[in-house]
Amino acid sequence: MGKVFAFSNQKGGVGKTTTAINLATYVARLGKKTLLIDFDPQGNATSGFGIEKNQLENNCYDMLMQNCLASQVIAATAIENLSIIPSNIDLAAAEVDLVSVPSRESVLKRVISSIRNQYDYIFIDCPPSLGLITLNALVASDAVIIPIQSEFFALEGLSQLMNTIRIVKQRLNPDIYINGVILTMYDSRTTMSKQVTEEIYKYFGDKIYTVPVPRNIRLVESPSFGVPVVLHAPHSNGALAYQTLARQFLEREEQING
Numbered sequence: 518m519g520k521v522f523a524f525s526n527q528k529g530g531v532g533k534t535t536t537a538i539n540l541a542t543y544v545a546r547l548g549k550k551t552l553l554i555d556f557d558p559q560g561n562a563t564s565g566f567g568i569e570k571n572q573l574e575n576n577c578y579d580m581l582m583q584n585c586l587a588s589q590v591i592a593a594t595a596i597e598n599l600s601i602i603p604s605n606i607d608l609a610a611a612e613v614d615l616v617s618v619p620s621r622e623s624v625l626k627r628v629i630s631s632i633r634n635q636y637d638y639i640f641i642d643c644p645p646s647l648g649l650i651t652l653n654a655l656v657a658s659d660a661v662i663i664p665i666q667s668e669f670f671a672l673e674g675l676s677q678l679m680n681t682i683r684i685v686k687q688r689l690n691p692d693i694y695i696n697g698v699i700l701t702m703y704d705s706r707t708t709m710s711k712q713v714t715e716e717i718y719k720y721f722g723d724k725i726y727t728v729p730v731p732r733n734i735r736l737v738e739s740p741s742f743g744v745p746v747v748l749h750a751p752h753s754n755g756a757l758a759y760q761t762l763a764r765q766f767l768e769r770e771e772q773i774n775g
Contacts, residue, residue, distance in 0.1 A: 518633045518634045519550075519552070519633045519634065519635070519636035519637055519638055519639045520637070520638055520639070520659050520660070520770070521629075521633070521638075521639045521640075521641065521657055521658045521659050521660075522638065522639070522640050522641065522658055522659065522660050522661070522662050522696060523641045523643055523651075523654040523655055523657075523658040523660075523661050523662070524536060524537040524640060524641065524642050524643060524661075524662050524663075524664060525643040525651060525654065525655065525661055525662075525663060525678065526643075526645065526663055526664055526665065526678060527645055527646050527647045527651070527674055527677065527678055528645060528666075528670065528671070528673065528674050529645035530645075530666070531645075531664050531665060531666040531671070531701055531702070532664050532666060532701030532702055532730065532736075533642065533643070533645065533664045534557065534561045534562050534565065534642050535565075535701070535730075535736055535740075536662075536664045536699055536701060536730070536759075537553060537562060537640050537641075537642040538553070538562055538565045538566070538642075538740075538745050539736070539745050539746055539747070539755075539756075539759040540640065540662075540699075540759060540762060540763055540766065541553040541599055541638075541640045542596050542599060542745040542746075542747055542759075543747065543759050543760050543762070543763030543764075544638055544763045544766060544767065545596050545597065545598035545599035546596065546597070546598070546747065546763075547763055547764070547767060548598065549598065549637040549638055549767070550598050550635070550636045550637045550638075551598055551599045551600070551636060551637065551638045551639075551640065552591070552599075552600050552601070552602065552632070552635075552636045552638070552639045552640070553594075553599065553600070553601045553602070553639075553640045553641075553642065554577065554601075554602045554629070554639065554640065554641045554642065555577060555601060555602060555603055555604035555642055556577060556604065556608070556625070556641050556642055556643055556644065556650060556651075556653075556654050557604060557608070557642055557643065557644040557645075558604065558605070558606050558607070558608040558609035558644060558650075559606075559644070560603065560604045560605040560606065560608075561642075561740065562601065562603075562604070562642045563601065563603040563604055563605065564740060564743065565739070565740040565743065565744075565745065566594045566595070566601055566743060566744070566745070567595070567742075567743025567744060568592060568601070568603050568743075570603060570604065570605040571605055573603055573605060575589055575590045576590060576602075576603055576604055576605055576607055576608070577590065577602050577603065577604035577607075577608050578604070578605075578607035578608045578610065578611055579607075580602065580628055581608070581611050581615070581624055581625060581628060581653075582611070582614060583628060586631070587602070587628050587629050587631060587632045588631065588632055590602045590603070591632070595744060595748060596745065596747075596748075608650065611649070611650055612648050612649050612650060615649050615653070616649070621649065621653075622649065622652045622653055622656050622689055623653070623656050623657075623689070624653055625641075625653040625654060625656070625657040626653070626656050626657035629657060641654045641657065641658060647677065647678065647681050651681075652681075652685070652689075655681070655682065655685045655689075655690065655693060656685060656689045656690045658690070658693060659692065659693065659694075660693065660694050660695065660696035661682060661693065661694070661695050661696060662695075662696050662697055662698075662699060663678070663695065663697075663698045663699070664698075664699045664701050665698055665699070665700060665701065665717055666701050666702045667700050667701065667702055667703045667704065667709075667710040667713050667714055667717075667729065668702065668709060668710070668713060669709060669713065671713050671717070672713070672716060672717070672720070675720070682695065695721075695724055696724075696766075696769065697724050697725065697726050697766075697769065698717065698721045698724050698725045698726065699725075699726050699729075699730065699762065700714060700717065700725065700726070700729035700730065701729070701730045702730065702731075702732050703729035703730060703731050703732065704731070704732050705731075714729070726762055726765055726766075727765065728758055728761045728762050728765065729758070730755060730758045730759065730762070731754045731755060731758060733753055733754050733755030733758075735749060735750035735753035735754075735755050735756065736753070736755035736756075738750075746759065747759075747760075
């Protein structure tokens with residue numbers, strides 16, 4: 518059965534979707550059957566693979582509200598071994614529509630149960646908030662990956678995210694754990710990046726992946742071309758960072774699973 522990971526940070530602009538797209542891509546290229554669920558109403562992961570999000574016959578919202586099966590929403594990508602469940606602004610309505618649904622925080626877990634055994638890894642790109650959509654992602658996941666920007670405001674609100682994860686663990690998903698923290702938009706030339714990184718290490722210790730993702734224009738550009746960075750600029754610093762992160766991710770998984 519596929520292992521599920523939520524990419525979560527309620528602070529926007531931290532490289533969360535960029536990390537979900539590119540880590541999923543490189544894990545797939547390393548031979549693992551991978552599914553990326555775009556669980557953000559902005560649909561940026563969907564656009565990042567060149568899918569026209571406003572012309573979808575079925576999307577993540579339809580799956581969540583059980584208007585169709587999860588298998589009917591899965592779309593192929595240009596990357597071998599990587600599929601995506603696309604999303605668009607329709608998903609925003611789920612915050613309201615799920616309120617009256619029994620066990621509303623567990624709907625995503627239920628609807629993807631039928632496809633979990635088809636994948637090695639399922640990655641969920643969460644919205645930059647801690648509402649009912651993100652709660653569904655955390656309940657459906659085995660672990661959380663937290664992308665954190667190496668800038669001053671990075672630690673703001675982090676305690677709120679950690680508290681949410683703690684509550685989910687206590688009440689809804691006792692087995693969830695933090696797989697790791699990925700440092701994004703890192704600039705080794707600035708004192709601020711170094712200082713923030715020191716604070717993050719104090720907070721998370723060995724949970725932090727040792728390869729920070731640098732600020733890189735190629736990473737920023739690639740979504741506008743509708744492809745992950747490996748198809749846009751495979752030799753860029755950003756691409757090489759995510760390639761190394763994918764290897765570290767799989768090594769960490771091997772250690773965890775014995």
